[in-house]
Amino acid sequence: MKITKNIIYVLVLALTIYSCDNEYDKEVILNETASLEGTIELVGGDISAPGERKGFLVTLPEAFDKKAQLTVKAVGKDFTETMAIVDMSAGATSAEGTIVMPDVSLNTFDKVEDYAYLQIVGIATGDDVTDADGDTTFVNDPNDNVRVTSNTVSVSFFQQVQAGYADSTIAGRMTVLFDWANPGANDLDMYMFSSGFAQVENSGSGSRYEQDIFNDTHPDGTYFVAIDFYTASGDIPWKLFFVHPDQITVSYFEGVFEGAASGDFVYPVVNFTKMTDADGVVSYVFEQP
Structure with a gap:
């Protein structure tokens, strides 16, 4: 009787472990994401000023069969942040964009080295959908499971490089x-x-x-x-x-x-x-x- 109980206990323990392993495997599969290492580089030099636009080029190692929207972040030394979204056409691996630099208060004649840095921080894939009024909206693919990271590039600041023209x-x-x-x-x-x-x-x-x-x-x-x-x-x-x-x-x-x-x-x-x-x-x- 004692032997029978031990056998039953071992079988129940084995089934429990197998069941837990299966659930864990299912969870990993459902949440699996594809990670891409993109690159970002500056366009038009590495200096700017608070509130000015800075150009950049983003590149991915592979193309998508859908349109992609990449999010680029600029972070200043004082931790102020700005964001920009750049569109990448289906089949393309690179795109150019601009981002407004963090609008901080500087009071200096000299250059402040490496005041802000830019980095790719997000990506979404999907399609442009046009409604009955002719307005087009980007709709993210609900099955999108792509994650992107990139290098960082630094921008040095002057207090001003251009007057505040329209x-x-x-x-x-x-x-x-x-x-x-x-x-x-x-x-x-x-x-x-x-x-x-x-x-x-x-x-x-x-x-x-x-x-x-x-x-x-x-x-x-x-x-x-x-x-x-x-x-x-x-x-x-x-x-x-x-x-x-x-x-x-x-x-x-x-x-x-x-x-x-x-x-x-x-x-x-x-x-x-x-x-x-x-x-x-x-x-x-x-x-x-």
Whole structure:
């Protein structure tokens, strides 16, 4: 009798273990996800400023037969965050997008290295569905079980690289921002000339930052930036920021005006060339002499 009870106990224990193992196996299978290692890289350089747009390129190791939406996050040193979603067409493995940088308060003339980093943090696959009113909405596939991770890329911040223009105002146009140290004691003004010394732009606000939009009606050719020292004394570090017509690429130059004095006029500080290709696309090349 005792032997029989022991046999029954062993059989019940074996069935219990088998049952638990089966349930565990089912749970793993139901929740299994596919993990992808994507990559992200910056487009248009690695500098930006609070609230400005930064371009990026995301790439996946394989394509989907459905549309994919990737979520990119930007995180600042103070842990502020912004998000952006970029669409990737079915069959594609890469896509470009832009993200607005965290809008933090900075008070500095110098660059803050690696202020924020970007990373791919999510993905959804599905289809665009159009309703009766013609509105299109992305609908996530309920069977979507893909998870994505990626490398991180760093963005360095300046306090400002461009004035707060409306998007419609600067679309397709290049902007310039000039900054210099100790603006309370030094009042500098910015001018732009053609290679034939015809003045085409100027900015003289009397305060920190001189900024301008380079008019898109200016003809192709070579131009330069000149600086007028309305009030100045001693060595003055300076910086020039050129935001290209795509509004994400930034060309940046810096230097020191040594022994500056009121009434001085310095040129060329930076030379640049405007070019238009056969498709009407405008581009600029910059050079510090």
